[in-house]
Amino acid sequence: MDKEQINQTLGQLLSPSQVNTDTEDLYDASADRYKKYAKVRRVLDVPVPAAIVYPKTAEEVSRVLSFCNEHGVNVIPRAGKTATEGGLENWKENTVVMDALHLNQILKIDDYNMQATAQAGVPLQVLEDAAREKGLTTGHSPQSKPVAKLGGLVSTRSIGQFSTLYGGIEDMVVGLECVFPDGHIARIKNVARRSGGPDIRHIAIGNEGTLCYITEVTVKLFRFYPENNRFHGYLIKDMETGIQVLREVMVNGFRPSVARAYSEEDAAQHFYHFHQGRCVLLFMSEGPKGIVDATGDAIEAAAEKFKDGIIEPVDSNLIEDWFNHLNWSQKDIDDEMEGMKENDAHAGFTTEISADWETIPKIYNRVMQRIRQEYPRAHDLTLLGGHSSHSYINGTNMYFVYNYRIHCAPEDEMRVYHHPLQRIIVEETLRFGGSMCHHHGIGKFRNEWTREEHGSAYYMLEKLKQSFDPNGIMNFGTIFPQADGKKYQQ
Amino acid sequence: MPMKLICAVKFVPDPDRLTAGSQGLILNPDDTCALGVALDVKSRDPGVTIEVVTLGPLSVRPHMEDLLRLAVDRGTLIWDPGLEDGDGFVTSRVLGRYIAGRACDCVLTGTHSLDGGSAQVPVQIAESLGLDQMTGVIRIDPDRFDRTRAVFQAMDETGVTIWEMAMPGVLSLTRESGYKLPYPALTDLRRDVSETLTLLTFRDLGFSAAEVGRAGSRIRVAAANPVTYGEKDPKIVGMDDEGITQVVDFLKKQGVC
Numbered sequence: 001m002d003k004e005q006i007n008q009t010l011g012q013l014l015s016p017s018q019v020n021t022d023t024e025d026l027y028d029a030s031a032d033r034y035k036k037y038a039k040v041r042r043v044l045d046v047p048v049p050a051a052i053v054y055p056k057t058a059e060e061v062s063r064v065l066s067f068c069n070e071h072g073v074n075v076i077p078r079a080g081k082t083a084t085e086g087g088l089e090n091w092k093e094n095t096v097v098m099d100a101l102h103l104n105q106i107l108k109i110d111d112y113n114m115q116a117t118a119q120a121g122v123p124l125q126v127l128e129d130a131a132r133e134k135g136l137t138t139g140h141s142p143q144s145k146p147v148a149k150l151g152g153l154v155s156t157r158s159i160g161q162f163s164t165l166y167g168g169i170e171d172m173v174v175g176l177e178c179v180f181p182d183g184h185i186a187r188i189k190n191v192a193r194r195s196g197g198p199d200i201r202h203i204a205i206g207n208e209g210t211l212c213y214i215t216e217v218t219v220k221l222f223r224f225y226p227e228n229n230r231f232h233g234y235l236i237k238d239m240e241t242g243i244q245v246l247r248e249v250m251v252n253g254f255r256p257s258v259a260r261a262y263s264e265e266d267a268a269q270h271f272y273h274f275h276q277g278r279c280v281l282l283f284m285s286e287g288p289k290g291i292v293d294a295t296g297d298a299i300e301a302a303a304e305k306f307k308d309g310i311i312e313p314v315d316s317n318l319i320e321d322w323f324n325h326l327n328w329s330q331k332d333i334d335d336e337m338e339g340m341k342e343n344d345a346h347a348g349f350t351t352e353i354s355a356d357w358e359t360i361p362k363i364y365n366r367v368m369q370r371i372r373q374e375y376p377r378a379h380d381l382t383l384l385g386g387h388s389s390h391s392y393i394n395g396t397n398m399y400f401v402y403n404y405r406i407h408c409a410p411e412d413e414m415r416v417y418h419h420p421l422q423r424i425i426v427e428e429t430l431r432f433g434g435s436m437c438h439h440h441g442i443g444k445f446r447n448e449w450t451r452e453e454h455g456s457a458y459y460m461l462e463k464l465k466q467s468f469d470p471n472g473i474m475n476f477g478t479i480f481p482q483a484d485g486k487k488y489q490q
Numbered sequence: 491m492p493m494k495l496i497c498a499v500k501f502v503p504d505p506d507r508l509t510a511g512s513q514g515l516i517l518n519p520d521d522t523c524a525l526g527v528a529l530d531v532k533s534r535d536p537g538v539t540i541e542v543v544t545l546g547p548l549s550v551r552p553h554m555e556d557l558l559r560l561a562v563d564r565g566t567l568i569w570d571p572g573l574e575d576g577d578g579f580v581t582s583r584v585l586g587r588y589i590a591g592r593a594c595d596c597v598l599t600g601t602h603s604l605d606g607g608s609a610q611v612p613v614q615i616a617e618s619l620g621l622d623q624m625t626g627v628i629r630i631d632p633d634r635f636d637r638t639r640a641v642f643q644a645m646d647e648t649g650v651t652i653w654e655m656a657m658p659g660v661l662s663l664t665r666e667s668g669y670k671l672p673y674p675a676l677t678d679l680r681r682d683v684s685e686t687l688t689l690l691t692f693r694d695l696g697f698s699a700a701e702v703g704r705a706g707s708r709i710r711v712a713a714a715n716p717v718t719y720g721e722k723d724p725k726i727v728g729m730d731d732e733g734i735t736q737v738v739d740f741l742k743k744q745g746v747c
Contacts, residue, residue, distance in 0.1 A: 318726070407674070
């Protein structure tokens with residue numbers, strides 16, 4: 001089938017107005033924020049898809065997927081377009097991008113059973129605003145909240161800034177509806193808990209569009225107590241101190257909604273008005289007043305225990321103000337795009353990994369050492385640091401952040417800068433037994449390490465793919481390594 | 491005969507850099523334009539030769555190598571611990587003596603330095619070479635730029651003027667010229683260029699220790715009085731429109747903007 005035939009059939013399966021073949025929109029649909037610089041400089045090296053389709057119901061999704069499955073047409077599920085790891089990048093000539101634009105209804109906000117049901121294309125901000133009207137919150141607040149949509153958040157196993165209290169999206173999803181390549185529509189019912197075999201929600205959560213298309217999600221709701229919020233901040237001597245205090249709070253059984261430790265460089269980027277060239281440790285506690293007070297006391301006790309590494313406290317108003325302006329909007333994204341047209345620079349990249357408490361400082365130090373010693377373009381780096389921002393009873397994440405002046409052609413940027421830096425981070429993380437992908441998903445550019453990430457359990461992942469997507473039409477190249485995709489990676 | 495161009499450049503602290511450890515450096519923006527126009531000339535006539543010379547610490551070496559990965563033919567880094575703390579006069583003498591020993595039809599420099607220089611070095615280089623010099627150059631006419639003359643536009647506070655100057659001479663570009671460096675090819679980025687970079691010390695140029703560094707400088711620090719800042723009432727504003735307005739109003743009141 002050629003693109004024309006594909007589009008003709010899509011127009012019959014849906015209505016013509018639901019099939020978009022606009023040249024500029026197709027160019028935009030051929031890559032996500034991973035290749036943002038090449039994209040804005042118009043030097044993308046990947047094929048444009050045949051069309052973008054906008055189904056309105058699960059049945060329409062089913063019809064399109066069945067057609068694509070039968071004719072070997074690649075399908076890329078898409079929602080808020082905030083993907084950062086190449087999950088929305090297209091590597092096939094015959095590709096249909098399935099956008100959740102019209103799946104935009106909040107179906108129910110149930111404040112008695114504390115759960116909300118919404119379609120995949122509902123922006124998280126819209127759902128959060130609706131919940132707030134009832135004094136509730138989803139508890140999910142990634143920086144992309146104003147732009148990201150529920151389908152994408154669930155399919156990429158997203159996490160929010162308040163995860164240390166509320167958990168990641170996988171802890172929030174109660175049930176969902178999804179459609180498989182053969183057209184089967186599966187509904188996972190909404191119950192508080194069950195032991196009905198393996199938890200099949202996790203086949204859909206985090207599948208990154210490689211197994212199914214998520215059409216509807218039910219998430220938990222929580223009471224919102226903004227009046228009780230408390231903030232703590234400290235300038236600290238080093239990252240080790242920060243990790244130690246974070247661990248102390250967590251292992252003592254407390255769950256601040258935010259618990260973060262920033263390296264000097266990363267702190268300078270975020271807290272220009274108070275960092276003083278030091279690492280920064282900060283917390284936010286929320287919830288019922290008694291819990292907040294107890295958590296605040298525990299944070300202060302932990303800081304006291306490690307006082308040798310604490311330089312001085314930071315005014316909590318500064319921390320609160322910073323949190324209130326942390327999210328990035330569509331305007332921020334657009335502004336960055338405009339800036340990249342004129343300047344040989346952008347807002348930088350990140351690679352997020354996780355490991356246990358004991359291992360995270362080892363990975364951090366080793367990565368910093370290797371980049372400074374081995375990376376041939378180290379003199380172009382304008383920022384190299386990291387922060388821990390999501391903690392658990394047994395460990396935490398590390399968000400490596402880096403930026404650089406770009407001294408190469410836009411089409412070479414990833415090869416010269418991001419890829420070699422990310423390679424060092426991933427290699428060291430896997431070598432120490434951590435996970436190479438804490439919350440952005442694997443996407444298309446870390447898939448060369450998917451087997452190593454999962455080890456002997458990769459067998460299970462591979463069987464899922466073979467079972468649910470035997471023809472390999474779902475998001476070619478994402479999560480699962482593909483020989484045909486290497487040309488776009490190197 | 492194709493022209494021989496020498497670009498005298500400076501690497502300055504990167505104002506955007508947040509990385510710890512050694513201070514990051516960038517090619518001074520005006521100097522980038524000087525090299526940019528040289529490379530533009532060479533792109534029109536591949537026979538043109540370009541040499542880049544700088545005076546600075548050894549940490550500029552990877553940056554100089556990057557320039558050599560463009561179409562620059564030769565690079566010279568003049569470095570020596572004894573050159574530290576030298577003023578613009580010493581820098582000009584050292585660069586001038588080096589350039590005097592090279593065949594050259596035009597010396598291209600920047601006009602201003604991002605790190606607060608006095609813009610005297612290009613003038614003093616010209617003085618030491620006995621050449622004419624013009625600052626504020628924003629465009630060089632490629633069709634009227636050869637071994638005998640240069641026709642160019644220069645900008646000052648009164649406007650833009652077209653000039654013709656006999657070559658050899660010194661032309662100092664500004665960033666308003668918009669000349670940019672080309673992107674190196676991916677293969678060039680991995681090319682070993684160490685053989686085209688020459689490292690010299692002040693002794694190689696016949697200077698004594700008394701003639702360079704602080705000892706050779708004409709500018710003397712008579713006294714240094716550290717500024718003591720009095721405690722003022724801090725005012726914390728939000729990062730919203732109201733806060734931004736307050737900051738702008740404050741800066742206006744201070745005459746900053």
